[in-house]
Amino acid sequence: MTTRDKWIDMLHELHTAPEPSPELRKQVEDQIRRDLARHPPSKTGLHPSIPSLPEFKFTPLIQDALTRVSQANGDVAAINGIDLSRYSSLDFEADDPVEQQENLRKAYVALGYTQIRKDNLDLISLVGRNQWLLGNDELEQNLKTLEEDVMREQNEAAIIARREKGASL
Numbered sequence: 030m031t032t033r034d035k036w037i038d039m040l041h042e043l044h045t046a047p048e049p050s051p052e053l054r055k056q057v058e059d060q061i062r063r064d065l066a067r068h069p070p071s072k073t074g075l076h077p078s079i080p081s082l083p084e085f086k087f088t089p090l091i092q093d094a095l096t097r098v099s100q101a102n103g104d105v106a107a108i109n110g111i112d113l114s115r116y117s118s119l120d121f122e123a124d125d126p127v128e129q130q131e132n133l134r135k136a137y138v139a140l141g142y143t144q145i146r147k148d149n150l151d152l153i154s155l156v157g158r159n160q161w162l163l164g165n166d167e168l169e170q171n172l173k174t175l176e177e178d179v180m181r182e183q184n185e186a187a188i189i190a191r192r193e194k195g196a197s198l
Contacts, residue, residue: 152164
């Protein structure tokens, strides 16, 4: 019997073991109290041989976000994680038609991005984060396959074009 099998058997026995009697439970709890009295827990609650955690050094961006959240005092509206200026900085009063077209194009891109973002957030809440990530991974694999197909077709087209050019000379 391997060590793994022994562990599985032991875990099975622990799982299927009956509840301890009240007397045994009291004995165990008394022993735990005596041990704790002899070895009081450290101030950190960790065993003395475990080193303390290192100091965290957040980047300025994270530090700004933490400051903003701590100053909000539970007001969710005050914690606005989306920079709305990205979507409202378009100048639709421009006189130049080319600039107006460019601003309109940017507005369509921003709208499309926001709609896709909303759809993704809806999917996360509907199917759960892990399922959503799996779906994204599947889409990435499909994209990779399509890109490989396009490259293969382009290479075949280039080979055919070279053959035709060589035949015509």
